Amino acid sequence: MTSRSRYRVAFFALGWLIAVGVLFQIGIGSGFQALFSSINDRLSRVAQFFSDAEGRALRRARHGSRAEYLEPLQPLLHSVNGLRHPNTMLFGVYDGGFPNTFAGLDQLEASLQYKFPLISFYVAWGDKPNEQFPMRMAETVNRMGSVPMITWEPWVVDFDEKVRTNLPPEAEREYASLAAIARGDYDFYIVPWAKGAAEYGKPIFLRFAHEMNDPYRYPWGPQNGNRPEDFVAAWKRVHMIFQKMGATNVLWVWSPHISMPWFEYYYPGDQYVDWIGVGVLNYGNIASWSRWWSFNQILEKAYPSLLRMNKPIMISEFGTLSAGGDAAEWYRQAFYYLDHTYSRGVRAVIFFNQTNDITISPNFPLNWSVLQSPRAMELTAGELARKSAM
Numbered sequence: 001m002t003s004r005s006r007y008r009v010a011f012f013a014l015g016w017l018i019a020v021g022v023l024f025q026i027g028i029g030s031g032f033q034a035l036f037s038s039i040n041d042r043l044s045r046v047a048q049f050f051s052d053a054e055g056r057a058l059r060r061a062r063h064g065s066r067a068e069y070l071e072p073l074q075p076l077l078h079s080v081n082g083l084r085h086p087n088t089m090l091f092g093v094y095d096g097g098f099p100n101t102f103a104g105l106d107q108l109e110a111s112l113q114y115k116f117p118l119i120s121f122y123v124a125w126g127d128k129p130n131e132q133f134p135m136r137m138a139e140t141v142n143r144m145g146s147v148p149m150i151t152w153e154p155w156v157v158d159f160d161e162k163v164r165t166n167l168p169p170e171a172e173r174e175y176a177s178l179a180a181i182a183r184g185d186y187d188f189y190i191v192p193w194a195k196g197a198a199e200y201g202k203p204i205f206l207r208f209a210h211e212m213n214d215p216y217r218y219p220w221g222p223q224n225g226n227r228p229e230d231f232v233a234a235w236k237r238v239h240m241i242f243q244k245m246g247a248t249n250v251l252w253v254w255s256p257h258i259s260m261p262w263f264e265y266y267y268p269g270d271q272y273v274d275w276i277g278v279g280v281l282n283y284g285n286i287a288s289w290s291r292w293w294s295f296n297q298i299l300e301k302a303y304p305s306l307l308r309m310n311k312p313i314m315i316s317e318f319g320t321l322s323a324g325g326d327a328a329e330w331y332r333q334a335f336y337y338l339d340h341t342y343s344r345g346v347r348a349v350i351f352f353n354q355t356n357d358i359t360i361s362p363n364f365p366l367n368w369s370v371l372q373s374p375r376a377m378e379l380t381a382g383e384l385a386r387k388s389a390m
Contacts, residue, residue: 066109066115066145067144068145069115070115070145074145077147080203080251083203084312086312088347089338089343089348089349090117091116091117091348091384091387092116092118092149092348093109093351093353094119094120094352095108096354096355098119105353108351108371111377111381112380113381113384116146117145117146118146118148118149119148120149120151120205120350121148123152124153125152125153125154125189126155126157126159127160127163131158132192133193133195133196135196138150138200138202149316149350151210151255151316152207152209154177154181154186154208157174167180167185174219174224175225176224176225176226176230177219178209178227178233179230179233179234181237181238182233182234182236187241191241194241194242194244197242200249203249205250205253205275206250206251207277208235208253209235211255211256211279212226212231213265213266214260215260228266231266231268232266232267235272236268239252252272252275253274253275253277253316254266254268254273254277255276255279257279258279258301259298259302263302263305264305267309270310270311273309273311274311275311276306276311276313276314277313278316279315279317280299280315281298281318281320281368282298282321284322284323285323286360286364286366291324295330295333306345307345312345312348314348314350315350316350317350318334318349318350318351319354319370321367322372322373327370327372327373327375327376328373328379330376331370332379335379335383353369354366354369355367355368355369355372
C-alpha cells in the first residue's frame with residue numbers, strides 16, 4: 001500500500017469516527033451503540049495495523065544494528081538457566097513512554113551509545129486489553145535482541161464488577177486482596193496470563209506485587225490487611241499456576257522495599273524465587289520526608305540480609321533526582337560501589353528513565369532520567385562502555 005493510500009484509509013477512518021460520534025452524542029438508541037462499538041473496534045484494528053507496520057519500519061531503520069550489537073550476549077539472553085546465574089552484569093532500562101513509544105529508549109541509547117539487554121515495563125491486573133499478557137510487547141523486545149522484564153501489579157479494582165460477579169464490590173476488593181489471590185479468586189485472570197507466558201516461550205523476568213511490605217504505597221501492602229503469610233501464599237499460588245501451564249521460561253523476581261523492616265518475612269522460599277529485585281531511587285530533598293541519599297546509603301543496611309538469600313540481585317529501579325545534590329556525583333559513586341562493594345551480589349541494574357513521574361503529585365512531575373545532567377550522561381556512557389569491554 002502506498003503512503004497516499006494509507007493516508008486515504010486513515011482519513012476515511014477518522015471521518016467515520018467523527019460522524020458516528022456525533023450521531024451517538026445526539027441520542028441514537030442502544031442498537032446504534034452496539035453498531036458504534038463494532039465499527040470502533042474495527043477502526044481500532046485498522047489503526048493498530050498501520051501502527052504496527054510503521055513500528056516495524058522504524059525498528060528496521062533504527063534498530064537494524066541493535067540485535068547485532070547484542071549478538072555476543074544472545075547465548076545468555078536466550079537461556080533461562082544462564083539468566084538464573086549470569087556470568088556478567090546485565091543492564092536494562094524502563095522508559096516512561098513504554099509501551100506506546102520507543103522514542104525515549106532511542107534517545108537514551110543514542111546518548112549513551114549503548115544498547116540495553118533488558119527492557120523493563122509495567123502491566124496492571126484487570127480486564128482491559130492492555131492488562132492481558134503483553135505478547136506483542138514481549139515479541140517486540142525479543143526482536144530487538146533484548147529480554148523483557150515485566151513488573152506485574154495486582155490492582156484488583158480494575159476488574160469489571162458487572163462481569164466478575166464472584167468478586168467483592170470494587171470498594172471492598174482491595175482489602176486482603178493477597179489472601180483472595182491465594183485462595184484462587186483470581187485464577188480466571190492468572191491462568192490466561194500463564195498460558196500467554198508459556199506460549200511466548202522465551203525468557204521473561206516477572207516482578208510480581210513489588211514492594212509488598214510498604215504500608216504506604218500500594219493496595220497490596222500491609223495497610224489493607226495483607227499479612228506476610230498472605231503474600232507468600234499468593235506468590236506460591238501464582239508460581240504454581242505458571243508451572244502447571246508450562247511457563248517454565250519465567251524468571252521470578254521477588255522485590256521488597258528494603259527501607260521497611262522485616263522484609264525477610266515476605267520471602268516465599270528459594271524454590272519460588274530466581275532473583276531479588278531492589279529499588280534504589282534517591283528522591284533528594286523534594287519533600288519533608290526525603291533527603292539526599294547516596295546509592296550506598298540506600299542499599300548498605302539491607303545488603304547482608306539480601307546476600308544471605310543466595311540469589312542474584314537486580315537493582316530494579318535505579319536513578320536519582322537532581323534536587324538537593326549533584327546527580328553526576330551520585331552516579332559516579334553508584335558505579336564505584338557496584339564495582340567495589342556489591343559486585344558479588346548485584347548482577348543487573350535497570351535504569352529508571354522516567355522523565356514525567358507523577359506518583360508523588362500530578363502537579364509536581366519528577367525527572368529520573370540520567371540524561372537530565374550532561375555530566376551524569378557522559379559518566380554513565382563511559383561506565384557502560386567500560387563494562388561492555390570487560
